Amino acid sequence: MTSSPARTPFIVRLGxxxxxxxxxxxxxxxxFALVAVPVMHLLLPPGNPLHxxxxxxxxxxxxxxxxxxxVAMDLIWGYGGILSLxxxxxxxxGGYTFGMYLMREIGRDGSYQSDLPDFMVFLDWKELPWFWxxxxxxxxxxxxxLIVPALIAFVFGYFAFRSRIxxxxxxxxxxxxxxxxxxxxxxxxxxxxxxNGFTDFKRILGYSITAPETRVVLFALSALALxxxxxxxxxxxxxxxxxxxxxxxxxxxxxxxxxxxxxWYKLFVWTLSAMLCAIAxxxxxxxxxxxxxxxxxxxxxxxxxxxxxxxxxxxxxxxxIGAFIVNLAKSWFTVSFPEYWLFFLGTLFIVSTLWLPQxxxxxxxRLRAGRSNRQESANDAEKGAGKARxxxxxxxxxxxxxxxxxxx
Amino acid sequence: xxxxxxxxxxxxxxIACAHAAIDPALLGPLASDGNDxxxxxxxALVDGAQREAxxxxxxxxxxxxALAGERVVIxxxxxxxxxxxxxxxxxxxxxxxxIGINNRLRRELASTLAALRLFSSDREIRWEAAQELASGADxxxxxxxxxxxxxxxxxxxxxxxxMAYAQGSIGSSDAVVRLSAVRLLGESGDPNVLxxxxxxxxxxxxxxxxxxxxxxAAAGTSIRAIEKxxxxxxxxxxxxxxxxxxSILLLAAxxxxxxxxxxxxxxxxxxxxxxxxxxxxxxxxxxxxAYFPNLLDWYLLAAIPxxxxxxxxxxxxxxxxxxxxxxxxxxxxLLATWGISLFLIQVARTVFGAQNVEVANPxxxxxxxxxxxxxxxxxxxxxxxxxxxxxxxxMWSILNLSRMGMFVRAVTQNRPMAGCVGVxxxxxxxxxxxxxxxxAGLGGVALSQIANVGPDMGxxxxxxxxxxxxxxxxxxxxxxxxxxxGLGVMTKFLEGWTGAVVAKxxxxxxxxxFIQKRPQGLFALKGRFVES
Numbered sequence: 001m002t003s004s005p006a007r008t009p010f011i012v013r014l015g016x017x018x019x020x021x022x023x024x025x026x027x028x029x030x031x032f033a034l035v036a037v038p039v040m041h042l043l044l045p046p047g048n049p050l051h052x053x054x055x056x057x058x059x060x061x062x063x064x065x066x067x068x069x070x071v072a073m074d075l076i077w078g079y080g081g082i083l084s085l086x087x088x089x090x091x092x093x094g095g096y097t098f099g100m101y102l103m104r105e106i107g108r109d110g111s112y113q114s115d116l117p118d119f120m121v122f123l124d125w126k127e128l129p130w131f132w133x134x135x136x137x138x139x140x141x142x143x144x145x146l147i148v149p150a151l152i153a154f155v156f157g158y159f160a161f162r163s164r165i166x167x168x169x170x171x172x173x174x175x176x177x178x179x180x181x182x183x184x185x186x187x188x189x190x191x192x193x194x195x196n197g198f199t200d201f202k203r204i205l206g207y208s209i210t211a212p213e214t215r216v217v218l219f220a221l222s223a224l225a226l227x228x229x230x231x232x233x234x235x236x237x238x239x240x241x242x243x244x245x246x247x248x249x250x251x252x253x254x255x256x257x258x259x260x261x262x263x264w265y266k267l268f269v270w271t272l273s274a275m276l277c278a279i280a281x282x283x284x285x286x287x288x289x290x291x292x293x294x295x296x297x298x299x300x301x302x303x304x305x306x307x308x309x310x311x312x313x314x315x316x317x318x319x320x321i322g323a324f325i326v327n328l329a330k331s332w333f334t335v336s337f338p339e340y341w342l343f344f345l346g347t348l349f350i351v352s353t354l355w356l357p358q359x360x361x362x363x364x365x366r367l368r369a370g371r372s373n374r375q376e377s378a379n380d381a382e383k384g385a386g387k388a389r390x391x392x393x394x395x396x397x398x399x400x401x402x403x404x405x406x407x408x
Numbered sequence: 409x410x411x412x413x414x415x416x417x418x419x420x421x422x423i424a425c426a427h428a429a430i431d432p433a434l435l436g437p438l439a440s441d442g443n444d445x446x447x448x449x450x451x452a453l454v455d456g457a458q459r460e461a462x463x464x465x466x467x468x469x470x471x472x473x474a475l476a477g478e479r480v481v482i483x484x485x486x487x488x489x490x491x492x493x494x495x496x497x498x499x500x501x502x503x504x505x506x507i508g509i510n511n512r513l514r515r516e517l518a519s520t521l522a523a524l525r526l527f528s529s530d531r532e533i534r535w536e537a538a539q540e541l542a543s544g545a546d547x548x549x550x551x552x553x554x555x556x557x558x559x560x561x562x563x564x565x566x567x568x569x570x571m572a573y574a575q576g577s578i579g580s581s582d583a584v585v586r587l588s589a590v591r592l593l594g595e596s597g598d599p600n601v602l603x604x605x606x607x608x609x610x611x612x613x614x615x616x617x618x619x620x621x622x623x624x625a626a627a628g629t630s631i632r633a634i635e636k637x638x639x640x641x642x643x644x645x646x647x648x649x650x651x652x653x654x655s656i657l658l659l660a661a662x663x664x665x666x667x668x669x670x671x672x673x674x675x676x677x678x679x680x681x682x683x684x685x686x687x688x689x690x691x692x693x694x695x696x697x698a699y700f701p702n703l704l705d706w707y708l709l710a711a712i713p714x715x716x717x718x719x720x721x722x723x724x725x726x727x728x729x730x731x732x733x734x735x736x737x738x739x740x741x742l743l744a745t746w747g748i749s750l751f752l753i754q755v756a757r758t759v760f761g762a763q764n765v766e767v768a769n770p771x772x773x774x775x776x777x778x779x780x781x782x783x784x785x786x787x788x789x790x791x792x793x794x795x796x797x798x799x800x801x802x803m804w805s806i807l808n809l810s811r812m813g814m815f816v817r818a819v820t821q822n823r824p825m826a827g828c829v830g831v832x833x834x835x836x837x838x839x840x841x842x843x844x845x846x847x848a849g850l851g852g853v854a855l856s857q858i859a860n861v862g863p864d865m866g867x868x869x870x871x872x873x874x875x876x877x878x879x880x881x882x883x884x885x886x887x888x889x890x891x892x893x894g895l896g897v898m899t900k901f902l903e904g905w906t907g908a909v910v911a912k913x914x915x916x917x918x919x920x921x922f923i924q925k926r927p928q929g930l931f932a933l934k935g936r937f938v939e940s
Contacts, residue, residue: 083739156920163924168674168738172874173920179871180916183909298871302676302746309743342754349747353740354733 017235026227033223038216057215058287063327064222065284070307070319071229072276077305078314079237080269081249082166086174087277088301089181090149094278095291096185097148099198100132101141102209102286106202118200119193129191138205145282146275153274154267161266166252178296185293197292204286215287222283226320229276233316236269245269306345309352312359321360430461432492435480438468439507446509447516454520462524464491469517471509476501526556526569534560538568550576575601583620590623594630602638605631641783646900652789654896655796656858658889659851660869661876662796662803665888666844668877671820671837673731674742677749678873679866681845683756684722685715685852686861690765705770708853715853716846722752723845727838735837749866756863764862773857792854799850804885806843816840875919895919 008016018026037052044051069091076082103117112121116128134140156177160170188194207214236242247255248262255262285291294300303326311322326348333341356363430453437449450468453461467473467482473491474483481497482489488500509517525537541553553573560566574592577585593601605627660682667675675681689711696707726748734741769788776786807813815836818826827833859865876895880887895915902911 077739083742159920159924165923168742169878169923171739171742172674172878173923176871176875176916177920180913184913187909298867302743305743306747339754339758342750342757346747346749346751346754349750350730350744353744353747354730357740 013239014231014235017238018231022234026230030223030227034220037219041216042212054212054215057219059331061215061219061222061287062284063324064219064226065280065287066304066307066327067320067323068222068226068229068280068283069277069304070311070323071226071233071316072273072280073304074308074311074313074316074319075233075236075276076269076273077308078316078319079242079245079249080266082266082270083168083171083305084174084270084273085171085298085301085305086178087273087304088296088298089174089178090153090274090277091281091284091304092181092185092291092293092295093149093152094145094281095285095295096192096198096281097144097278098141098282099201099285099291100135100144100192101138102201102204103198104132104136105204105206106200109202110200117193117198119188119196120191123188131191142282145278149278150271150275153271157267157270158263161263161270175298175301178301179298182293182296182298185296193292195293197290198285199290199292201286201289209286209289218283218287222280222287225279225283229279230316230320236272237316241265241268303345306349306352308359310348310356310359312361313357315359315361318359318361325360430464430492432480435464435491436478438464438473438480439475439505443510443513446513450516450520454524462521463494465517465521465524467491468507468509469514469521471506474503474506476503480507522552523556526552527559531562531565534562534565535568538565538572541569541572571595578605583623586620587623587626590626590630594626594633602631602634605634641779642904644779645783646904647897648783648785648789650897650900651893652793652896653900654893655793656851656855657872657876657896658892659792659796659799659854660848660873661880661888661892662799662885663844663846663848663851664873664877665880665885666803666816666847667841668874671840671844672738673735673841674738674745675726675731675844676742676746676870677726677752677866678745678848679868679870680749680752680756681719681722681848681866682852682855682869683752683861683863683866684719685849686767686856686859686865687756687760687765687852688715688718688849689853689856690760690767690861693767705772708770708773708857711853711856712850715849717849719849719852720842720846723848724838724842726845727841731841732834732837749870753863753866760863762863764860767856767861769857788857792857795850795854799847800885800889803843803847807885812836812839875916878923879919 015023037057040050040052041054041057046053069087073084073087076084106117108115110118110121112118114121116125120128128135135144156174160173165173184190185192185197186195192198201209203209204214237245244255244260245265248260248265252262281291281295307322307326308319309322310326311320312318326345329344329348330341333344352359358365434449434453437452438446440446440449450465453464463482464473464480472483474481476488476497479501480491481501481503482491483503483506486500488497488503489495490497522537522541525533526541528534528537538556550573553569553576557566557569557573560569570592574589577589578593590605593605609624609627609631660678663681664675664678667673667678689708692707692711692714693704696704696710726745730744730748731741734744773788773791776784777790778784805813807816815826815831816839818829818831819833819836819840823833826836855861855865855869872895876888876891879895880889880891898918899911899915902914905911906914
């Protein structure tokens, strides 16, 4: 990105990346998450019809984290054309690095009353491994959450993109990477609690982790993180960077011939996406109370892709909607009809790839385009249908419409 | 003494079938009072009835010989066996008196038994006896071994006996005897010998366990020689398990080599096609159990075509309903087939239950070939290696020799042109996919013999088999074969050094690095395939 003589200030460009209605919606959402939810959960008595239960807070908080992952996935898949089957790894890494801090916060309240985390006492370790150094400092943990997954993503991405691995090859290799990491974390010797992972957290920054106030704060942080992710992603994809990224997705060779090096564009968005996943993971762990290697399972990472596919690839709000639809369905199915959940999920994969290439958002747009067609004159109708088709075929113009989709 | 009993017990199993009747007049005196009388009776029995005497003497040494009235019988738990005919007596008669023995008799019996076998006129029996003695003989056997060595003419048996003699004489008080024993033992390939030699080189307190320095040095040399031999056997064993793993990977990946390698379709449900094949094997086993119980051992032969057809059928359905709409969109295909795989897993869970089902090895696949003392090659692995080679050959001929194979290759290389000259490309796609799926089914049948059969079994193979295809390169069978072999053998050798999990991680990392260097795999097709 070259600097133009009269450059618009960053904050203005950031503000302009979304239209007024989208900002309004974001404001409404923020008000709900930061004001309404705490009031309805903490101040209203449990009998009140407007009271929000702990279950609601935990479930929604969890899905908010998933939504961040979905937006991160949408950034690289929807706009970069890179389907990662390894985002579960970055999510789990974020969770693990923050989980280390949470484990240290337990202090001597574990079942063995030792300074070491319980699983280390169980393994008869005498001192913390070197990579646990400093894990009792909150800021260091936050730093690690940002740095470790980003570093891994950067190194892996550098080599992968440099040798121009793309498409399905890239997907399979990320899958292998995640699989290898899962095997590694399953080992007790790795120093991350083996198959049990980290659990039994007690405190975060000295506050009880199960206290309603802590839950509400974590919920609000997740909501803020999601808003931040959405705005940042939106800013990126509408900027010149985003244009080049979509160009790389659609015709990498041509972008190279024009004189861009796709490596750095891909690498940047890939690393950013991994960092966003790690943040989501770090917010997820204290809310759910456990992190174990099964988060890195192959199936989990593919599920992330289906959130995005269901909501609509290349539409940022679609990723959020998809994450909510699939995960709400999941918690409903696994409670009511556990045996049908896989049928549902499997069908969702097939249906969304076969008949909903643009997901729910695309479906909504098509329906709306169809309705306006009927009302307007034949001439206009043809134009509108053409536009709708264009939207389905080339998601390059999708981000613009995505914000409008947000009003759904 | 216990060793000898074990030896005889093992040998007894073999001899029991070829048992002829013994004259009851020879058996009667065994029950006489007094040890001397019994020893006379034993000698008489051995002289009178060479081989047939063995089970009786064995039973006697065990203390399970008894009298039922006048008849001498062997008590085996609930069963009562006539010592004269070695046949079970039904109904079991009342046992009136058991024939007791003391230590002196026990010794006598043991050496008689060993001698019976070592001096047998049957070469096989002598060989077996020597073989067993060579893996554990003690000083008590020395006089007998000396005699046997003197009379043995067969060089192979003689070498074994010398080994046994060395083992027996290693505790001798004569340093010269010990030295020759230690040197002789150095030629063994038996891990048990190491335990025998090991203490000789160790210090006990301040002094050496072995006072003579020459013997100590010889023991050290012998230990090194044996360890070298053992390491060799271990490496051969690893290579074998590596090839065995490779054959499984190959069976899992061959189908993928067609669907992904040739057709370019990413099939994440491939593992579930393996599962379909494995469940067909289980189903055939159940069918045979119910309708042809006497042919149960051959259910596997029936399972092969059934597994192929079942998986191919599922494959055709998948291709017709879903995949054909997604040609040219690999990422969508990946997701849709993943959905199919979830669907199939749940179907298997609903139909067959979430638990693993039991698929038994047929009798002819049990056991193995012992190549070296510490190296056993199991039959089921050998058969699966052979099977995968056969499947590979069949697939190669279909692709290269048949008309359909020619069409498949034509469609792969240039779809529009193939269509122009009249190849029904749509139908060829379906058939090629069915072939790939059917081969996965065959892989599943083979897997059912060595792995757990359950709804989730396919998931474990998907990453590995994709690695094989990615490493091998798209579009060729040779790539898949070499990649499977390389991965299998490398994994097993790494496992030997680092343990299973780390080995797997290292292999995955190596693949990732390898792909950096050669993104198109080991055997990239040259030209023609310009990337989109």
